[in-house]
Amino acid sequence: MNGNRTHDAVPDWTIDRMPELDGATIVVTGGNSGIGLEAARVFAAKGAHVVLAVRDVHKGEDAAAGIGGSTEVRHLDLADLGWVRAFAAGWTGDIRVLVNNAGVMVPPLGYTKDGFELQFGINHLGHFALTNLLLPHVTSRVVTVASSAHRSGTIDFDDLNWATRKYGGGAGGYEQSKLANLLFSLELQRRLTASGSSVLSTAAHPGMASTNLMSSSESAIMTVFATVVVRLFAQDAAAGALPTLFAATAEIPGGSYAGPANKREMAGAPVLVGRSDAAADPLIAARLWAVSEELTGVPYPAVQMASTR
Structure with missing residues (x-):
């Protein structure tokens, strides 16, 4: 699905339509705040x-204490591929759903421990590596949280790290x-289908939601936007x-992509x-996958998936 079409496949969907999950394990990256916490x-x-997979374990524990039910907090720093590998290496058991939710938005130009531009490194490469390392454990679904901002994006394969382009406020990053x-979500689904797995790759965006993501920016313009415009219009x-x-x-x-139903996909069911x-x-997706494998050193797992055992 592309363009601006919205498909009301399940109109007026609410959490009442969700199935009971009966002890199934769900991993949520960045689950200590914002939409990750609410999910x-x-x-x-x-x-x-x-399982709240978070960079700050203390904040994660505080968040978990307010959730209720069965929770667990594990340390995960997506800005450090060493920590991503350690998280995956320490995992045992099945994962019903992996939710790739954590992210940063318009920080000053900076780099991950492995030398990647911060937003590309955390939002994409960290989750790329995590997903492929955990995929043998996933039994149902991988959900990747994107944004309507993708419509203005381009993948500059010659300068993924913004070494030659003007970074500005970081919006382009x-x-x-x-x-x-x-x-990533598109190519992951292609590979899952080709390998005969019943695991699904889906994506979602929250519309305009009032969270601390934009307010964490050090950009004065984004701070004003977050504190004024978002509070006036966001859900x-x-x-x-x-x-x-x-x-x-x-x-x-x-391969589905979910978002709010209302005009401009800002709010709604x-x-x-x-x-x-x-x-x-699909050609850009395949090229990005190949580059991401090279940059992270993490390939698509050539093992049988948990869902097909």
């Missing part, structure tokens, strides 16, 4: 064992990383989490939404 709260209420999220984090929950549990096809032509391009 974790609902997963736990539906009976899942929710964010748009590139969110486009990468959707291309709350709980509503912003609905597309993620929909993408994680609704009966939808692999979750439905299947369109993506830009670039985000639907």
Whole structure:
């Protein structure tokens, strides 16, 4: 699905439509705040064992204490591939759903421990490596949280680290990383299908949600935007989490992209939404996958998937 079309496959979807999760393990990266926390709260209420994979364990423990149900906190720093590998190496047991939710938005130009531009490194490459390392454990679905900002993004394969381009306030870096999220989700589904796995790759975006993501920016313009415009027009984090929950549990096809139903996809009940032509391009997706494997050193796992054992 591309362009601006919105598909009301499941109109007026609410969390009441979610199945009971009966002890299934769900991993949510960045689950200590914002839409990740709200999604974790609902997963736990539906009976899942929710693992909050977070950079700050103390904040994660504080968040988990307010969720209720069965929760666990594990340290994960997506800005350090060593920590990503350690997290995956320490994992045992099945994962019903992996939610790639954590991210940064328009920080000053900076780099991960492995030398990648921060937004591309955390939002895309960190989750790329994590997903491929955990995939043998995943039994149902991988959900990647993207953004409508992907529509303005381009993948500059000659300068992924913004070494020669003007970084400005970082908006271009964010748009590139969110486009990468959707291309990753697309190519992951192609590979899952080709390998005969029943695991699905889906994606979601929250619309305009009032979270701390933009307010964490050091850009004065973004801070004003977050504190004034977002508070006036955004839905709350709980509503912003609905597309993620929909993408994680609704009966939808692999490769689907969920977002809010209302005009401009800013708010409303979750439905299947369109993506830009670039985000639907299988050739760009395949090229990005190959580059991501090279940069992270993490390939698609050549092992039998948990769901097909």
